[in-house]
Amino acid sequence: xxxxxxxxxxxxxxxxxxxxxxxxxxxxxxxxxxxxxxxxxxxxxxxxxxxxxxxxxxxxxxxxxxxxxxxxxxxxxxxxxxxxxxxxxxxxxxxxxxxxxxxxxxxxxxxxxxxxxxxxxxxxxxxxxxxxxxxxxxxxxxxxxxxxxxxxxxxxxxxxxxxxxxxxxxxxxxxxxxxxxxxxxxxxxxxxxxxxxxxxxxxxxxxxxxxxxxxxxxxxxxxxxxxxxxxxxxxxxxxxxxxxxxxxxxxxxxxxxxxxxxxxxxxxxxxxxxxxxxxxxxxxxxxxxxxxxxxxxxxxxxxxxxxxxxxxxxxxxxxxxxxxxxxxxxxxxxxxxxxxxxxxxxxxxxxxxxxxxxxxxxxxxxxxxxxxxxxxxxxxxxxxxxxxxxxxxxxxxxxxxxxxxxxxxxxxxxxxxxxxxxxxxxxxxxxxxxxxxxxxxxxxxxxxxxxxxxxxxxxxxxxxxxxxxxxxxxxxxxxxxxxxxxxxxxxxxxxxxxxxxxxxxxxxxxxxxxxxxxxxxxxxxxxxxxxxxxxxxxxxxxxxxxxxxxxxxxxxxxxxxxxxxxxxxxxxxxxxxxxxxxxxxxxxxxxxxxxx
Numbered sequence: 046x047x048x049x050x051x052x053x054x055x056x057x058x059x060x061x062x063x064x065x066x067x068x069x070x071x072x073x074x075x076x077x078x079x080x081x082x083x084x085x086x087x088x089x090x091x092x093x094x095x096x097x098x099x100x101x102x103x104x105x106x107x108x109x110x111x112x113x114x115x116x117x118x119x120x121x122x123x124x125x126x127x128x129x130x131x132x133x134x135x136x137x138x139x140x141x142x143x144x145x146x147x148x149x150x151x152x153x154x155x156x157x158x159x160x161x162x163x164x165x166x167x168x169x170x171x172x173x174x175x176x177x178x179x180x181x182x183x184x185x186x187x188x189x190x191x192x193x194x195x196x197x198x199x200x201x202x203x204x205x206x207x208x209x210x211x212x213x214x215x216x217x218x219x220x221x222x223x224x225x226x227x228x229x230x231x232x233x234x235x236x237x238x239x240x241x242x243x244x245x246x247x248x249x250x251x252x253x254x255x256x257x258x259x260x261x262x263x264x265x266x267x268x269x270x271x272x273x274x275x276x277x278x279x280x281x282x283x284x285x286x287x288x289x290x291x292x293x294x295x296x297x298x299x300x301x302x303x304x305x306x307x308x309x310x311x312x313x314x315x316x317x318x319x320x321x322x323x324x325x326x327x328x329x330x331x332x333x334x335x336x337x338x339x340x341x342x343x344x345x346x347x348x349x350x351x352x353x354x355x356x357x358x359x360x361x362x363x364x365x366x367x368x369x370x371x372x373x374x375x376x377x378x379x380x381x382x383x384x385x386x387x388x389x390x391x392x393x394x395x396x397x398x399x400x401x402x403x404x405x406x407x408x409x410x411x412x413x414x415x416x417x418x419x420x421x422x423x424x425x426x427x428x429x430x431x432x433x434x435x436x437x438x439x440x441x442x443x444x445x446x447x448x449x450x451x452x453x454x455x456x457x458x459x460x461x462x463x464x465x466x467x468x469x470x471x472x473x474x475x476x477x478x479x480x481x482x483x484x485x486x487x488x489x490x491x492x493x494x495x496x497x498x499x500x501x502x503x504x505x506x507x508x509x510x511x512x513x514x515x516x517x518x519x520x521x522x523x524x525x526x527x528x529x530x531x532x533x534x535x536x537x538x539x540x541x542x543x544x545x546x547x548x549x550x551x552x553x554x555x556x557x558x559x560x561x562x563x564x565x566x567x568x569x570x571x572x573x574x575x576x577x578x579x580x581x582x583x584x585x586x587x588x589x590x591x592x593x594x595x596x597x598x599x600x601x602x603x604x605x606x607x608x609x610x611x612x613x614x615x616x617x618x619x620x621x622x623x624x625x626x627x628x629x630x631x632x633x634x635x636x637x638x639x640x641x
Contacts, residue, residue: 058117061109062337070336077380080198081191084336085431088343095344106574114344121341125190125399126307129218129617131331132193132322133209139373141389144212150379151209152216155394159185160373163365175287179408182224184365188398189214189304190338191433199437205386206440209377209584210393221400228407253299254309257292261313266501269319273497273512285326288314320502321493322513325520342399342427350424355359361425365393366436377427396429396436396549466490470506470515470545472503475561480508480534491524516545518552526552534560534576539567543574548573568620578604584616 064088073083097110105557111117164181167172183335190212193202201207265288285565288310296306315322351358370391377387405422408414414422467483469476472494483490492510494500500512513520515536526532532549536542546560560566568579591612595605 058111059109060216061087061111061331062117062120062340064584065107065340066333066336074605081194081339082431082434084339085343085346085427088340089346089348090343091340091410092244092344092346094347111344114141114341117337117341119401121338122303123293124331124336124338126289126304127327127464128190128193128335129304130289130311131324131327132189132215133308133313134315134320143214144208147209147212147380148216149221152213152220154283155213155373156185156217156220159369159400162368166364166368175413176418177402179228179413182228182467183401183408183422184397184426185369186217186221186368186400187214188396188399188430189218190399190431190435191396192337192393193355194335195434195437199441201603205382206389206393209382209386209390212372213394217398217400218308220608221305221403224400224404228413229321239347253296257295257306257309258313261292261310265310265313266317266319266328269314269317269323269512270497270501273319273495276495278514281322282326282527285323286330288355312333313398318510318512319496321511321520321523324523325513325517328519330608341400342402342430345402346427347420347424351428352421353419357421358424361421362428362432365397365425366392366429366432369395380486392436393433396433397426398430401426423432441452463475464531466525467531467533467535468493468524469535470508470542471537471561472496472499472508473535473537475535476533477503479535485520488530493520493524513633516541516548518548521549526556529553529556531557531559534558536561539563542569546571546574547555548577565616565620572620579620581616581620 065084069087070080070083071580073080073086091097091109091111093112093114095110096106097112100107100110100112138351160178162175162181163184164174169179172180185492185509192214196202196210198209200638202211230279232420268295269281269284272280292306292310293303294306296309297303314320335459370388373394374384376389377390380385382390402423405414405419405426409416409419456470467490469490469492472480472492473496476492476494480490490509492503492508493513494503494510495512495514497512501511503510511524515521521532528550532545534542534545536545542560542562546558547559549556556577558576559580560579562571562579562581563579564583568581571579592605592609596602
């Protein structure tokens, strides 16, 4: 049988992207350069206006160059969709309702004012009104992908600046659809019946979103419950990607953006017990695919445009950022934001965004923008996007921004997840007993269990429990291991319990870890792994049995309790002696003694 020839060209783009992620970006990290800027610089270098332009004369360069940006466009679009999906998981419909004043009030003012003033500035440069409106709308948009990525890297998503920026970005994402309709209406080919067509299109979009929400509420929970019962990580990944792609394609078919549909899918899953495990599953895909999107942005930068119109490009980029900053900061202040947060938000949202590319491409198709003008707008958009990490650091520079009191009216009420809690790993009979005692003493907790039936049943009773593989350190971080008061390990699987204790201890040295053990040998092993306390089932059962026998044969309760406590202490000492090299953490015992 003749061997089939391998076409290596189809793997070139993948090798370039993986090479950037595995080699170039770690180098930028060591140089303390933002990964966002790193990916975009990779796009500039390998793109059609970088080394690919020299490939005809130096053919060997074609092996590391991407001459067709459209070849990675589907993966880039999926990266933005995954990012919006993760935002939806963190948001939930309830939190979106709480943020409605910032989203629809502040967001709508930002878009309308920025678009109007940018259009006026464009008219002043000699362009006609149709062209000016398109340019104003395109440059008024900001980059959800880059801004959220930068805020996440800087751990500022839950700060007043992060919440304000997110609210404006969310409105921009929602406003893309009517903006695209408005751009289409400006086209010279638009007929008098265009208004009716726009109305029908908007109605179709609303019906599509309503259908996705209704179907998602009926289907998603049973789907993930069915997949979770298989205990297959591969199937769980497939289910997550199915939700992202299907919801994204559904909205795209209705004339909306694919990322908007993905965000709706995230919103629907945010209220389920599978939310945390979904976050952990999607995170690696999101990071890599968003990197592809950033590479595609860098590939769009035509250096020749900068050489032909340097004053217009750099002057325009600076003017766009400055104008949007001067609008966003005072407008945000009128909504209760401190000047510090308003200025930081203005610096983050001053640059252009990915939807600006979409608006410009539609305008080109409708003959609203000349190719040369469109090239300048695209270059200004991409160039300003590349400055977002630098502008974010500028906003955080010590002493640059005045320290002011944060208006409480701005702060979205924090969920209970932000409160330091006890984390219960495993919610079987032992875990439920521990939870009941914590509730008796008003100690907040969150539980994680891998049994979907158990999680569903406990959720119906109002318990703070989520589905997931608690042995994954990413999931521990999602439930705020960094602020947890303690970790209680009640898992039946000894190997999983060992891995969890070791991983949690490596993540946080001062954490109080109380673990369930099979027997004395397993307890000693848990101590060596980093447990603060290990409680063997066999010893506790024998002590309880001894207590019952002594009381039943007539021994007074007081002496029995004393002897039981003494015996327990002796057995614990013996177990700890089996692990002489272990660092036994007795913080919990000291606190108990202090209270007594």
